[in-house]
Amino acid sequence: MTSLVLSQLSVYPVKSLGGVTVDRVEVERQGLAGDRRWMVVDAGGDTVTAREVPRMLGVRVSLEADGLVLAADGLDALRVPEPRGLPTTRVSMNRVGSATPAGAPADAWLTEAIGRDVRLVWLDDPGRRSVSPDHGGAPGDTLSLADAGPVHLTTTASLAQLNTWLADEQDHPPLPMERFRPTVVVDGDLEPFVEDTWAGVRIGDVELRFGERCDRCVMTTVDLDVLRTTKEPTRTLARHRREDGKVWFGIRLIPVTTGSIAVGDEVVALG
Template identity: 60%
Template sequence: MVGPHVASVCVYPVKSLRGVDVPAADVLAWGVQGDRRWMVVLPDGEVLTARELPRMLGVRATPVDGGIRLAAAGLPDLEVAEPAGGVADVPVGLSRLDRATSGGPRADAWLSEALGRPVRLVWLDDPRRRTVSESHGGLPGDTMALADAGPLLVTTVASMAALNGWIADAARESADPDGPSRPPLPMERFRPNLVVGGDLEPFEEDTWAGLRVGDVELRFSERCDRCSLTTIDLDALVTTKEPVRTLARHRRADGRTWFGVRVVPVTTGRVHVGDPVTSLR
């Protein structure tokens, strides 16, 4: 038996692009440092996500000192510096945020080529400008970067194993001859910031009031409802039926499917892979 611990820490510098696993990260009041401070918008400022354009998940963003590195097949990597001191003058169509700062014409041109359509890269200068909605468990003073609804997402290895077991069972029962041979879905489909491993029951996280990782305390804000972004095959960059089809059979409530929990930092500090995790009830 292995006690609950941090199995992985994940950072997604650009909303809807691929991210990276890191050995440790600072948790700030608005989430993991460097997580979702950037996003891709259309020329009119509307936010573009992989739900509309799956090929976005073929571009990886890695945090580097003072900025990010963008990588995509067929293109040279591009480093983009944080436009510190720049004016937040780009209108954007994101909830609870009306403007952001341009990442510059080089970044716009590179991403436009990578994605096959005209886009812009923008940066959130100050996450304190964006609050967590009360409808998503936010309290006065809660802030976040550019994630959809909460500062951090937490999932567990036990829940992922249960989900993959359900998918495998359904494949064996189906008439699809290739179903049983398909590999398990990766946790990356769900884009968590913290993955908790160890001796846990599947979906135990739904019952937590929060969790403590070292000196960092995180408050439960809500379960996470899952959208079509989780159905994108990260290799083929096409939309599939899983995992939403199976979640709809086993984890459907209130007309939605659920996997993982959103949490809000109560205290700040550094978290590491391997850190013990204590659930709060």
């Protein structure tokens, strides 16, 4: 196989809000450091995502050593410290049970930013949530507030094929990789969607094993410029990548070892 390279790294500090592109990051057992330690819930503790509220994807997030900063058009930026040591509250997300409220200022800011009464909560210990066996988890595998797997990998070859289909069949402009919210992106001379067949990857010195293919939801259809849902890429993926009643793009990975990875690292596809 020709040389493969890690071409992009992203973390999403708050589930369903904007992501942060980084040059280097630590791979921990539950995923990339800083990825999805926070989430938005309603007054009853149920998770609120951009599937229902596309405006959430327009909220920008930056990481600090002990918290984050929220920003959105028309609002002053708000710094939110990690609420360590404070009482937790009930949340309904599976295999979590409770999380720590970020506090009234964050709740009010987010409520105004997305136009819905919400709360911001923080996962105090990501090691207490497990990866479900239904998603490739084994005993000891842990997970942040991500939906199903610790690390989400896509390839530029697969996106190029999708954009070719979109152009040829729909005269549609190319979609950015950000629509799919991957944490790691691999570049190189690959066949489109060959990642579906990998048993795992080694990025630099860090090994990750295959968990499952990634089924895609309505979030990928949100136009990130206008924050409204569209028909693509679901319509085109349904013609070419439909199986078991779902459409597929990218794979979920589970760390076998931990350590630092960086853009430009060599990627080796395993087995």
